[in-house]
Amino acid sequence: MRIRTKLLLILLALALPPLVAISFYALREGRLLGDELAAKAAVSYRHAAEQELALMVDLIGEDLNDNRRLMELSVALLAQESRAALTGPAAGEDAARTAEEFDAAGGLPPGLAPLPDYPVPATAQALSVSRPRGTTLAQGQAARLAGLLPTMDMLRAKLTDNMLWAYVALPDGLMASFPGHGRMPEGYDPRDRPWYTEALSRREAAWSILVDASTGRLTATVSTPVTAADGRLLGVAAIDAPLEAMLPESDLSRRWGEGVKALLVRRAETAGGQALEVIGTQNFLSTALTWNTPLAPEPFAAEDPAAADRLVAAIASKRPVQMPLGLGGQDFFAVFKPFPDTPAGLLVLVPREAVLRQADTAEASILARTQGMLAVVVAGSLLAVAGAVVLASLGSRAVTKPVTALCEAAGKLAQGDLDSRAPVSGRDELAHLAMTFNAMAPKLAERLRLKQDMLLAMEVQQNLLPSAPPSLPGLDVAGSTRFCDETGGDYFDFLTIEGDGQGGLDVIVGDATGHGIAAALFMATGRALLRGGRAGRADPAGLISLANALLCRDTMDSGRFLTLFYLRLAGGGLAPAGHLEWARAGHDPALVYDPASDTFGELMGPGLPLGVLPDYAYEGQSHPGLKPGQVLALGTDGIWEARNPSGEMYGKDRFRAVIRANAKAPAADILAAAHKDVADFQAGAPRDDDITLVIVKADVA
Template sequence: MRHAHGTLFIGRTARHKGIRTYLSVFTIVCGTDFLVMIPIEAGRTDRMRIVQAYSDFSRGQFNKRVIMRILSRLSVAVSYPLMTLLLVMGVFILIGILALRGTRATTSDLMIRLTDQATERMRQYVLSTLHTPIRIGDFNAELVREGGMSIESSDDLSSQVPFLVSQLQAWRGVSAILISNQDDNGFWVERTPGGDLRLYEFFQEHEGYCVEWALDDLGRKLPGELSRFEYDPTQRPWYRAAIDSDDGVGWTPIYAWANSQEEGIVGSGRSVRLDSADGDLVGVIDVGFTVNDLSRELEGIKISPNGRVLIMDSAGMLVAANGIREADATTSGILASDSVDFEISGAVQALAGPDSFYDEHGFHHATFTGDDGEIYQVDSELLKQADGPDWTLVTILPESDVLAGVNVVQGRLIYASLVVLLFSAFVAILLARWITIPIVSLKRSAFGIASGNLDERFSSRGGLEFTQLSDALERMTRGLRERLDMRTALEVAMEVQQNLLPQKAPSSSSLDIAGFSVYSDETGGDYFDYPMLSDGTGDTNDESVTIAIGDVTGHGIGAALIMCAARTALRTCLLPDGSLGTLLRDVNTSLYGDVPNGRFMTMLMLRLAPDGSHMDWASAGHDPPIVYSPRLGTFNEPSGGGVPLAVLSDEPFEQYEMRLPEGDEIIFTATDGVWETANSDHELFGKERLMDVIRESSALTSEEIIQRVIEALDEFRGSTRPADDVTMVVIKRLP
């Protein structure tokens, strides 16, 4: 453990848990004018006290008087470079955390603000688009009221066709313009999806029918009527919207327009009721648009590279959307939640879900995840216009679009912080060059020791603080010499033991297998293996896969030796298609008598079919495998097993069989160092947290699942150094 004020070295040897533990703690607190060395032999409780005492020291929990005394004796040659580097590193770490990780709250707030802005932009755009029907309708209504447009008779109405056609061609966002008089005679001109002009007349002389005509670009009828169909204007939505409105103005809901086309047209419009001074009905003017036309207008809204916008009415009917498939926006006027476009239906369903919420500005927010794993942010807002339809505006933004700019900013912050760090480090180096010759000499000697030359001597030249530091480092060097031989032996043992673990997982088209092991000391007692009977190529497509995982009590050299003996016995006793229970019995027989009293080993054996459809397993005191099915969302931890190895002689072990019918199972097995990981409050990680991590990372590969578990353990523990050996193997069935 390192700190700006000193270093804590801890080493230990253990024969067995619960017997005697020798702990050597060598604590060196190095300032510029003092040094303290504490040799300690203690048990686990005393060791924790020493570590806690050092932790208190490193956090600066001092008496104010002691702090002031230390600071007053610090050399400027030391304090200036040190404070400069600490300041630079602190700023760099802070910028790095903000740029690379950020916080969940900040990201969430950013997403909410961006989606709110996008929705408000769309609302303003839609309001400007809807302003066209309002202007045309009010303009024509004013003409009728002032006598500039006569609509009293059928002939009067027919004479207005060219005028309305010119309006239709001038305003591309409008699809149809309709006028009727007090006798319910009327017509409308309409632009078809193909761009042709049509005239629809419903006069009394047509005896309840509407007659369809083709028009040229000047609004003149072309010879020969195209069709006729029954038509009652008083029952049409445009008529009811005007008549039933209190102020004589109303927006129609989304409805199918009357025409002779095989595939109908769906749209909406704004109807204006014309009344005389006496309050009698003079006529109705309706200016409408199709959902296709409005969707084409929405194509001009680019809220992000892959962002979507849509409009739905109060009944949930899809009014318009950009990027929508043509079949979704025509014919029948579908419910937005029933759209085959998964982004539209997913957004509407998310807004109706329990996880949606309203922010302080009244925007409705929700999220959903696409089939490709992309997370979409959904934001909705009412149109909120007095003279406007009762519509809801919805924006759909992929998080990748929104965070693209954030990533660019983060990259720039990283580059800027690196420049600042390099510049400040350069300045600090210049300051360090001014440090006195004794400090340079001490550094040279320290580097010599770091390179392995423990015969290096420290010069005692300089003031009091340098003399004290030199003497302290001399005592430290003598202690390091005594430990070097033991450390070298441990490194050799660690290298040998690491080479005994499998270097790669079996290769299979049906199974994704990954393993991981880390020891709390240089060597440990955890073990996993893929003992195979093939030629060693690792290709297991045509044969079953055998997996072994074990845990020896204790740590260090003793546990490592037992682990090696168990590995040898396992590979020696393994037979083709033999019973896993028999295999554990043979391994137990081999170990019993060779393992000292009080020491034992747990082991779990798995054998999976080539296609992963079933699994045989046997346990010697080891926790059974955890099986998770993402499709069902359930965990299964089978029961069974025997006593640990090397406890009883001639102990029988049973083999169990487990079917894996879902085809997506994730099999997780590990040593107890995973779920017995403890935090600073002595709370255990537990299997419930482990299952949560497996569930959240079930879509990842086996190796990535292991990495997520490791990250969760490190975060829970508060450090990356485990107190116990940690080993795990993950098998994931592939589709």
């Protein structure tokens, strides 16, 4: 490749990255701005749509409350007139017919004209009276109730479709209904009906949603007690309204499109607890826009049980609620408004796409404008790149010669000639590049020497570690150290006890502060002091006390320290003849796992790290020897403090799990499994600390 071409590439490498970075930044920020504006617009439109829907449902609820108040005023008037009729003289019997007379005539008794558009044969010319089976019709009371005919007829004219029946029931079971009709079910007793019991329980107007006894239709019934001036109960007055007549007409589909649903739901007791039932629906696709009520309540089959529970709670608390709801495989935005005094409410469902239609349109418009802006930015960036290429090509012609010299010098340096230098001429950037090159070569040589020194230090430190585990009767021992740099501050050692006669062994694990050359030197000093102190045959506590005193003389002012766990397998370390002795110098306790009981124990004990207080006296600890199958693990905190890419620590629970899972394997396999599990957990994350682990396993006989 020609030098001019190389220089062209160099110039492009210098010019293009900033240009590409700026272009990328502009594209990225433009896209983020567009996305942010689109998201905010979508949220704003969605919030406005939700508020509008909630307002419309509130208006429907207000219309329903108007109907409710009208019905309550009507039943209050009926109760007032009933009080006057029941405490005054009888008005006559001609206006009252028994329900049996209607049934016997197969519709209407002779002389009565039918009332059109009623679900059963009925007449507006007479009341019908009924009584529970086994009771006697009280003619005097029936005659008094007959005097309510003008009042009930007037209420029917005022309420029109909002009134199905008006009736008054007395405490003895006698009941007068208007319009007059038959078809009362077998065993019917008004005193057992919810409208009667609720009115007596509340002592005021009460609402009930129930199935009409004569027509089988769902009705909204308002009832109120009728009392004399002295508070004596005279009866209960009630008015039935067809459920669909109580609900106002409202075409939500004009605003929200097809798919809008309105449901009248109520809370019901089931074997599994409380659930919702649908007692009325409105079909907005129909031109009539009328409410439909099923012959029997239908279960509310929400796809999310939590959403149904939330609606049940809203009915119980009498509070409106807005929420997403899945129904019939479709996502809706639901607005629920409870009815006062009844365990029911109005649920309006609008398809999610209808609520989000405006938001999606606004979002798409903003994104389209953003894409147009980004296209302009891309075109400008490409033109700028093309211009940079042309300028770099022209500029390369003027600097061919110094570049050639620089390439020759670089070639020599690449072949190992660290004395190679490039000629420097002029004061331009190429001259500065040549000077930089000339300054780089000595530094490169210095770094190579430093690298060689580090490799030598690593070799020396590796030689300080045991090359192979000791061979002890009944014990399987393995240990290793993995540094995070070329050298580190972790340390382990195996020292046989001479003259023990039973295969005794000292196992030492230490961790100097930090890592690298300084930590390695500190570790080597501690190792030498411990090995030198063993000549006096001291116990572990005495050895580390001596090493601590000597170490503090040289390093106390440095702020460095060394944690250490000195374990002695006395008498072979196996139970019952042998036992464990140890002393801790601020190091994590050793773990002892017993597969027979699946339990972990810790070899605890007090002790400060070495190098903190020169006169500190360390305490020795002891424990029975290892039993067959038991595993002793002694490591540094680089294991459980290892972190994965998300910053989570490995922890001792995972370490114990590895020991438990591999307890039957040889010590070397347990060691390898622990290192592999830590590496898998880190998933390529940089290692921050050295890792040292020693495994001592008692062989199974």
